Amino acid sequence: MAGPFADPFDPKTALWGCSCGRHASQAEHDRALACEPVAAAPEPNATDVEALSARIVETAVTKAVFGTEARRRAFLSLVGKATAASALATVFPLDAAKEAFAQAPRAVEKRNLKIGFIPITCATPIIMAHPMGFYAKHGLNVEVIRTAGWAVIRDRAINREYDAAHMLSPMPLAITLGAGSNPIPWTMPAVENINGQAITLANKHRDRRDPKGWRGFRFAVPFDFSIHNYLLRYYVAEAGLDPDRDIQIRAVPPPEMVANLRADNIDGFLGPDPFNQRAVFDGVGFIHLLTRELWDGHPCCAFAVSRAFINDTPNTYHALLRAIIEATAYASNPANRREVAAAISAQNYLNQPVTVVEQVLTGTFADGLGRVQRVPNRIDFDPFPWHSMAIWILTQMKRWGQIRGDVNYAQIAEQVFLATDTAKAMRELGLRPPEQTTRTHVIMGRTFDPADPEGYLASFAIRRT
Amino acid sequence: MRAARPLASLTLSALLLALFIGIWQLSSLTSGAGDAVVDPEYAALVGAAAASGGQTPFPSPLQVGARILEHLTDPFYVRGTNDQGIGVQLAYSLGRVLTGYGIAALVAIPLGFVIGMSPLLYGALNPFIQVLRPISPLAWMPLALYTIKDSAVSSIFVIFICSIWPMLINTAFGVASVRREWLNVARTLECSTWRTAFRVILPAAAPTIMTGLRISIGIAWLVIVAAEMLVGGTGIGYFVWNQWNNLSLADILTAILVIGIVGMVLDQLLAMATRAVSYQE
Numbered sequence: 001m002a003g004p005f006a007d008p009f010d011p012k013t014a015l016w017g018c019s020c021g022r023h024a025s026q027a028e029h030d031r032a033l034a035c036e037p038v039a040a041a042p043e044p045n046a047t048d049v050e051a052l053s054a055r056i057v058e059t060a061v062t063k064a065v066f067g068t069e070a071r072r073r074a075f076l077s078l079v080g081k082a083t084a085a086s087a088l089a090t091v092f093p094l095d096a097a098k099e100a101f102a103q104a105p106r107a108v109e110k111r112n113l114k115i116g117f118i119p120i121t122c123a124t125p126i127i128m129a130h131p132m133g134f135y136a137k138h139g140l141n142v143e144v145i146r147t148a149g150w151a152v153i154r155d156r157a158i159n160r161e162y163d164a165a166h167m168l169s170p171m172p173l174a175i176t177l178g179a180g181s182n183p184i185p186w187t188m189p190a191v192e193n194i195n196g197q198a199i200t201l202a203n204k205h206r207d208r209r210d211p212k213g214w215r216g217f218r219f220a221v222p223f224d225f226s227i228h229n230y231l232l233r234y235y236v237a238e239a240g241l242d243p244d245r246d247i248q249i250r251a252v253p254p255p256e257m258v259a260n261l262r263a264d265n266i267d268g269f270l271g272p273d274p275f276n277q278r279a280v281f282d283g284v285g286f287i288h289l290l291t292r293e294l295w296d297g298h299p300c301c302a303f304a305v306s307r308a309f310i311n312d313t314p315n316t317y318h319a320l321l322r323a324i325i326e327a328t329a330y331a332s333n334p335a336n337r338r339e340v341a342a343a344i345s346a347q348n349y350l351n352q353p354v355t356v357v358e359q360v361l362t363g364t365f366a367d368g369l370g371r372v373q374r375v376p377n378r379i380d381f382d383p384f385p386w387h388s389m390a391i392w393i394l395t396q397m398k399r400w401g402q403i404r405g406d407v408n409y410a411q412i413a414e415q416v417f418l419a420t421d422t423a424k425a426m427r428e429l430g431l432r433p434p435e436q437t438t439r440t441h442v443i444m445g446r447t448f449d450p451a452d453p454e455g456y457l458a459s460f461a462i463r464r465t
Numbered sequence: 466m467r468a469a470r471p472l473a474s475l476t477l478s479a480l481l482l483a484l485f486i487g488i489w490q491l492s493s494l495t496s497g498a499g500d501a502v503v504d505p506e507y508a509a510l511v512g513a514a515a516a517s518g519g520q521t522p523f524p525s526p527l528q529v530g531a532r533i534l535e536h537l538t539d540p541f542y543v544r545g546t547n548d549q550g551i552g553v554q555l556a557y558s559l560g561r562v563l564t565g566y567g568i569a570a571l572v573a574i575p576l577g578f579v580i581g582m583s584p585l586l587y588g589a590l591n592p593f594i595q596v597l598r599p600i601s602p603l604a605w606m607p608l609a610l611y612t613i614k615d616s617a618v619s620s621i622f623v624i625f626i627c628s629i630w631p632m633l634i635n636t637a638f639g640v641a642s643v644r645r646e647w648l649n650v651a652r653t654l655e656c657s658t659w660r661t662a663f664r665v666i667l668p669a670a671a672p673t674i675m676t677g678l679r680i681s682i683g684i685a686w687l688v689i690v691a692a693e694m695l696v697g698g699t700g701i702g703y704f705v706w707n708q709w710n711n712l713s714l715a716d717i718l719t720a721i722l723v724i725g726i727v728g729m730v731l732d733q734l735l736a737m738a739t740r741a742v743s744y745q746e
Contacts, residue, residue: 148697283515
């Protein structure tokens with residue numbers, strides 16, 4: 001037998017094309033020497049990947065040592081297979097080489113993983129990787145588990161009931177800093193989605209679109225540590241309202257937002273989709289603005305794992321990260337959005353009408369005011385966790401008093417937003433990550449310079465510090 | 466009270482139900498759609514009611530009936546971690562309730578016995594019991610999640626903690642209020658402590674203990690729905706939460722009906738057991 005998995009210690013095997021080494025293939029050799037009967041070599045009993053990769057190493061080493069086919073055959077015929085192998089082992093650490101080679105492509109420490117998600121379109125890459133086979137492709141058997149709320153997903157992730165979890169991008173920062181829970185080193189190796197949120201108002205406020213007139217409004221956001229909370233506060237503060245005094249903001253789980261809007265318990269919410277679109281679908285509210293109008297390209301949700309998970313199972317972590325990034329790249333292509341919408345709306349995942357999810361992902365949607373809008377980047381998918389995004393989030397955490405004292409912005413950002421890992425995985429998948437890990441962002445026309453977070457913070461008139 | 470004829474009350478029950486459903490059906494005919502006219506492209510993107518300027522209405526009894534039929538014809542399917550039939554979810558909930566309740570019974574009945582037989586212990590433990598008893602079991606949930614670090618065990622713990630008090634108090638009360646004469650007779654006959662406990666006190670206190678068990682199962686079944694809505698994962702409470710997430714009131718009504726029926730069955734089973742151990746003096 002020839003080919004990459006032939007036994008290099010069998011004298012009849014052809015490593016250089018054919019058994020004499022002068023023909024390109026064994027078939028050609030056979031034709032040239034038609035009179036010489038060639039005995040069929042026994043199939044090597046190398047069925048599993050481990051044995052095959054060991055065989056590849058042996059072959060490479062044998063080739064390097066002997067140089068030509070004739071010399072290898074002569075040597076093997078003279079001393080026999082076992083002796084040859086052990087003789088080789090004395091001059092070359094064959095076993096170590098086999099092991100090192102085997103480590104590289106496989107050796108996922110833990111194949112069966114549990115990942116928790118909240119049923120919103122922000123979790124698209126995490127969810128779609130299951131039905132569309134991205135996890136399986138990277139050798140993982142993942143169970144994606146729908147979870148009841150952000151506090152629950154945080155506690156379950158901390159308790160290690162989940163190996164990885166869908167979180168809001170400020171959450172890994174808050175967990176690491178110990179804001180709202182015990183400090184535990186947490187990381188965010190990929191952004192799930194950018195944009196894709198909206199401010200939805202009750203239908204009765206159709207004529208009160210100017211935030212200056214929102215004094216006394218009651219708003220819902222999904223969680224205290226959420227980009228939603230910070231963007232809503234930023235938005236009303238730019239209009240001159242103090243978010244802690246002039247309006248009410250409460251944390252409400254996304255599904256309850258529509259029910260509360262309908263019951264007139266809140267005037268509006270800055271929440272994740274599909275619930276903005278669901279409010280329109282059920283005739284309860286209208287979409288006042290998309291968050292991309294506040295900060296185009298803002299991070300929203302995160303693919304988050306604990307530092308311990310990375311340290312304990314590095315190969316699993318890298319395989320998982322590659323699966324997530326590949327799914328993210330697939331979802332970012334507008335041509336695939338309908339297919340993705342169909343895959344994630346199912347009862348097992350989002351459990352929502354397909355048309356609602358499709359409107360969110362394609363950006364062709366009813367706005368609740370009788371118009372059909374076309375905004376292709378209403379939601380988009382870009383996994384790269386810019387350190388500058390983390391620094392912006394930290395400035396807002398400090399601005400609203402969630403964290404106090406001196407904050408080492410750059411260090412925390414680097415520690416939690418694992419841009420280097422993301423870039424490495426992107427390159428492995430043939431994607432082109434950015435060269436830098438920080439850049440300036442423009443939020444409502446105001447430029448944020450990540451090099452001067454304290455100066456940025458001081459520039460706001462309304463703040464709690 | 467004079468006993469009513471069973472047939473008459475049954476007919477009245479059926480009439481009341483029909484009246485209720487009839488009013489519901491009539492009111493669901495009028496609500497919902499508005500009269501605004503929008504272009505067809507927009508109408509295709511929103512719900513039927515929103516397309517004409519209205520709100521999605523409360524489901525009619527017919528829609529709910531159709532959903533119930535759908536759930537009951539295929540209650541045990543499993544199509545993935547997050548998509549399992551209502552029967553499977555019920556089984557998860559019942560499993561949790563029976564585990565927590567069973568452990569509570571194993572702890573509460575012997576402990577209640579000891580407390581009931583010893584006035585000293587009764588006095589010593591009573592303040593603790595009185596403080597812990599009125600705490601809503603769900604208030605324990607964050608504490609349980611934090612210390613136990615496992616959501617499945619936490620919900621069983623919550624069932625345990627909510628069902629233990631009625632059992633404990635009733636057992637202690639039942640044991641303490643066994644008639645003196647009977648105990649004195651046992652003493653006159655020189656019965657051992659164990660023999661007195663099992664042959665005199667236990668049968669005498671059994672109806673009170675069973676009443677405690679019956680109260681507990683009711684509470685446990687109330688609490689499991691709330692606990693599962695909080696923690697999620699599996700169970701009938703999670704089913705309700707999940708359908709709420711989809712704003713599907715028809716499915717929620719199905720679940721409410723099923724929860725009610727299962728609760729009634731559990732209660733009736735314990736009522737039968739209570740009748741079996743009760744006695745006439």
